[in-house]
Amino acid sequence: MKTIQVNLGSRSYQIHVESGLMDRISSILSEENHGQKWIIISQHRLMELFGFNLMENLKHNGFNSDYITLPTGEAAKSLNEFSRIISQMIEMNCDRSTTILALGGGVVGDVAGFAAASFMRGIDYYQIPTSLLAMVDSSIGGKTGINIAEGKNLVGAIYQPKSVFVDPTLLESLPREEVISGLGEIIKYGAIQDNAFFSEISHALDNLESFSFEKAIYRSCEIKADIVSKDEYEEGLRRILNFGHTIGHALEAHFGYGKLRHGEAVSYGMICAGWISNQLGNLLKNDYQDLKVTIEKLPLPLLNKFDQNQILPFIKNDKKNMSGKLHFVILDGLGSASTTNDVSDDLILNSLKEIQ
Template sequence: MYKLEVKLPQKSYPILIKRGIINDIGNEIKKVFNNKRIIIITDHNVQRIYGEALSENLKSYGFEVNTISVEAGENSKSLDVLTDVYNQLLDAGMTRKDMIIAFGGGVVGDLAGFAAATFLRGIRYIQIPTSLLAQIDSSIGGKVAVNLSRGKNLVGNFYHPEAVYIDPDLLKTLPERFLHDGMAEVIKYSCIKDKELFNRLREINTELDLFTIINEIIYSCCNIKKGIVEKDEKEAGERMLLNFGHTIGHAIEKAFNYEGYTHGEAVAIGMYCIVRKSESMGITKEGTSDSIKELLVKFKLPFELPKIDFNILLEAINLDKKSESESINLVLINEIGESFIKKIEKEKVAQYLFS
């Protein structure tokens, strides 16, 4: 088992990474939660595969369990779905002494986490991420949110879980597209902070190769994020590095109504586009964009910007959370493993993003 601890001024919590930990999850949760009632928030796909087993395991340790299941997909990160979740929590008699489990991918983690942060002014919750993207990124660091029609994650909070339990075996039932979706975020981590991880990814040739070292990959990414979050919990500085590729990526997601591209696919395009442009401007080491492209192709991720109305992209970018009144903070890299934040005047943003 790998164990990390996120240490913050107001709260600390463990991250446990272990194959098969889901089979002993009730025992683990008893170490951080002494009361009885737990409400699982999940999506229909995860519920169908793992829901009954999780519920029965928890009940075997004396917990009282209810489940709220939402539609899978980004559209569930909405105020309408959030309101429905609130009503189901009320119907279940949820109190501030009870616990929520976010059991799913990034959408469920964000939705359930934001529900926990806001219902009854705050309820404890645990993250059990089931997608690679959630296991290495969104379940850690306390960023929880829902989307508005005008942009992604525009209503949210920083609200940390009591613990994060990561079982890499859950990835075995993940469709290939969503496994590769998570690999985009793995590539992101390697680009901003870990050249050695980048080189290890270049050595992977098969899915068997990937799963042979998946525990180590997850640990490396979680350790990078833990370190960044501990230095900058509220995204005032260094934590912005985690948004490498996301400025364009979020704009692509919005332009396609969160249906044409997964989050990781959109971020993959964003990473390649910004590096190719910064390379041409002499900011990034020559050949870096080709190296990134090689990895993206290996994991069946897109890299070319789709045909989108340029004005739609710019409008979405101006609503980006890294945007300020007259400028926007862009994440750039000097070379693989070395990243930095550059403040750009809004009228010059296109020069740094698009060829």
């Protein structure tokens, strides 16, 4: 088993990456079992695929376990679903010793993590990511939360899990578009932090069928763990993880959540941000071309024609939520990123031509 450390003092934890890990989780967690209730939070389909088996193993090893399911899609990240989880946990006689196992993609991880952060002022939880995006991104770093009518992720907490268990074999049932979405975030890690990894991924994408997920997941987790360890509360360095996200979020909001997946929108956002980096004189033309060619190796959905001016209000909204500062992430080279507050509306509008 390969293990990565997230160094956060008393909140430090490990990310375990191994094919077949799912079957060993209950024995690994045995030391943490003191007779408390263990609640798996997941979705119906994922319970059928992995959850019932996990619960069986837990029970077999003497755990007192139960489960709660959420609907699929962004709708699960709502105040309603959040309060339903809390009520169900009360009904199940959960208390401050109860431990949550978040089994699912980013949606499950975000809501279950927030339930853990708030239930009786905070209980332990573990992340068991099942989507590629959750394995390399959302399960690490402790960002938890839900959406409200006014916007995505506007309610939440930074609350770290006790461990993250990544079993790449779970990807076998993940729909192909979800895999592509996760690959977008993997390209991001190379682009912002590791030139050699970027080249490796770019090369590997030429033959997607034989892509080695375990290796790419491991390196991505290492990069995220390292950045989060240095800046847990996103006061500086952690912002570079948002490369491609300013425009990506705007595209996601414009086209509708669920229509364009997060990683797909971020992939388009990275092309725009790469172009802007070149216009600002930070990224060589060749490197921008390399970035664009690599992203275009992903079979992304074609974007319907859109009016560029409709995108700007979403970016302004993002900015408003960041106390008025944009913190736009640019590349200073492939494998090196920084942030700037100095990206004009015109530059953003022009960058959108690169993806139309």
